[in-house]
Amino acid sequence: AQSVAQPEDQVNVAEGNPLTVKCTYSVSGNPYLFWYVQYPNRGLQFLLKYITGDNLVKGSYGFEAEFNKSQTSFHLKKPSALVSDSALYFCAVRAPGSSNTGKLIFGQGTTLQVKP
Amino acid sequence: DGGITQSPKYLFRKEGQNVTLSCEQNLNHDAMYWYRQDPGQGLRLIYYSQIVNDFQKGDIAEGYSVSREKKESFPLTVTSAQKNPTAFYLCASSISLPGRRLNTEAFFGQGTRLTVV
Numbered sequence: 001a002q003s004v005a006q007p008e009d010q011v012n013v014a015e016g017n018p019l020t021v022k023c024t025y026s027v028s029g030n031p032y033l034f035w036y037v038q039y040p041n042r043g044l045q046f047l048l049k050y051i052t053g054d055n056l057v058k059g060s061y062g063f064e065a066e067f068n069k070s071q072t073s074f075h076l077k078k079p080s081a082l083v084s085d086s087a088l089y090f091c092a093v094r095a096p097g098s099s100n101t102g103k104l105i106f107g108q109g110t111t112l113q114v115k116p
Numbered sequence: 117d118g119g120i121t122q123s124p125k126y127l128f129r130k131e132g133q134n135v136t137l138s139c140e141q142n143l144n145h146d147a148m149y150w151y152r153q154d155p156g157q158g159l160r161l162i163y164y165s166q167i168v169n170d171f172q173k174g175d176i177a178e179g180y181s182v183s184r185e186k187k188e189s190f191p192l193t194v195t196s197a198q199k200n201p202t203a204f205y206l207c208a209s210s211i212s213l214p215g216r217r218l219n220t221e222a223f224f225g226q227g228t229r230l231t232v233v
Contacts, residue, residue, distance in 0.1 A: 009156070034221055043120075043206055043224035044159075090158065103174070104149070104208075104222055108158040 006107035021076040023091030122225035139207035146212035148190035
């Protein structure tokens, strides 16, 4: 079964420090991986995606993510965290399959708290 | 201004009542999705539609129904059969062209918070 895991419910970092939000996946075939951010009582905003090519993907608001096929991971990173980065972050995957429905499978989310 | 519009933002349902959540998009996307969000559980797929007049059940379709009569609209009805409907509901859409279905991101509406009173 296809699945996505975000092992940390919450990540706490100080403003200006680097941040990492972890994501691992389990799919058959080559995955298409996505990161979204959600602010309170709002919808999800797309941050970045990995389709193919360079393992380091750059996205919105200074975020980037590194695809690691051998570790089946797609961790979200930012070199210097801002207080305004505090939000709920979701990792998601689409995988090739016979149904080819395009469904997104989400992790359970990680709350990022950046303290001044 | 292009995007996905969900309404209402807040909705209250009495026991035994059906309610309908609206989702409209002007992005010319073929695919539309409904997700349910509960604290600590991420997003779970309720229904999805790849094309007008066609839709499929997701992982938690029981107690819900949808229609897709127009490309722009994908309303979700929460029926009285849904025993625990209190949640945050998110509608999304994406391009669904052959060969591009999997590598395109989904765009989300702002959500509807449904509460049973």
